[in-house]
Amino acid sequence: MLTISSLTKKVFPVRRFTTFVSISTLILLVTSSAWGQQRILLHNLCDEPSGRVYSTGDRFLRSGRYLCLGERINPQNGSAVKVLCFLNRKILYFQQNTVFNTQICAPPPNEAVQCSVLNIVSCPHDYKGPDDEKNAPIVTSPYGSSIINNRPQISWHSVAGADSYTVVVKGNGVEWKADVKNTTSLPYPQEQKELQYGNTYTITVISNHGDQPLNYSPLVVHLLSLDDVQHISDQVKQIKDLGLPPDEAAFRDLDAIYMSKLLLDESIKTLIARVVAGSQNPTLYRLLGDRYLGALLPEEAEQTYTIAAQLALSSSNTSELSKVKSGLKLVKWLKDR
Incomplete structure (x- = not known):
């Protein structure tokens, strides 16, 4: 185991003027608004970006550019602007002028507790406290309960007094075990059938001393479709x-x-x-x-x-x-x- 560690949308109020606003003035206003949006990132006026543009369909925003809450998205006629919202992790498509705000890009209501120590139910596997962990080879990799690698590396915490470990993998169409010594990691054996997409498997690591098992730690993983x-x-x-x-x-x-996911x-x-x-x-x-x-x-x-x-x-x-x-x-x- 590696030990490591708004733009405020510029609204030009619609008022009745006693004089004409020339076309060149309107162009200047629109251009100034677009430049104002660009300055947000150029001058770090946005404390933390909330999204990124992923297409070339906007009149002013280039592909790859950060988005701040409050910025306006301006699709070209017939184009859709693709945006990744960092906060809710969604890909969004815009075909009309839209202000990128908290109604569009905001974390889910339970984001603060999703998959965290404040909401154990949503986390990948049951946590074992210090007393429960004694002699238990806690599986550390794969991390979490959802995976996309059908031949995952399997790793676990070492156990005091253990001189070997047994890794057991079971699930739809797959069942094998391997004995391991002098390491706490096992590459998925090439000779074994790979995990099947859309199925759930149990990875269990057993700590041994001689011929006697000491303890075990299971991890249930689901391979995405x-x-x-x-x-x-x-x-x-x-x-x-x-x-x-x-x-x-x-x-x-x-x-x-x-x-x-x-x-x-x-x-x-x-x-x-x-x-x-x-x-x-x-x-x-x-x-x-x-x-x-x-x-x-x-x-x-x-x-x-x-x-x-x-x-x-x-x-x-x-x-x-x-x-x-x-x-x-x-x-x-x-x-x-």
Whole structure:
């Protein structure tokens, strides 16, 4: 296991003028409004972007550009503007002039507690407290209960006193087991049949001492349907085709797409890849901590939050530091359950 850690829409009031407004003046007003929208991102007037444009159908907004709440979307005649809302993780299409606001792009009502320590029911698997974890090889990968990889890497926490482990995978059309020594990770065996899309499987890791089993830890995972997997793959390809900065793509766009299906496994592994690449972005580490909490792995979350806090402090990022502190409070709450 890797230890890491409005634009205010410019409304020109409709009034009765005693003089004509020339066509050139109207063009200037429209152009100024568009430039005002562009200045939002150029001058960081938006504290945190809420979406991104994913098409070329807007008259002013280029593909790949961030969107802030309050900005106007201006589709060209006959065109639809494709937008990814980071807050509700939805792909939206606009064919009419629309203000991108909280009615359109807002987190679901239960977003604050979805798949977190505040709502254990929605999380991937049952959390075991410190006493229950003793001698239990908690499965750490795949992360979460929804996956798209039909040959997932299987990992678990080591157990004191165990000298071997037995991995058992069972489900529709698949049943195999493997004995493992001197490691807490097992690549999916190439000789075994892969998991089938749209089916549910149980991955169980048993800790052993000699011939005696010590304890076990099961994880139930559901493989998305082939249609869902293809849809996710198409969205990921479009993100990569935009050529975004890698950290930005990982913690905003890719995370939004993966978490739209609660794919903690894909999100966590994407964020870890950026950590391995040397990222020093506090937002990326903080989000990784959030996702570890979603997978009910408080130790990993705490390690990552600690690094995020250090990076936020060194860069004077008070917003991220506040979010990290909230995450650490949740870690403590989970450990004290």
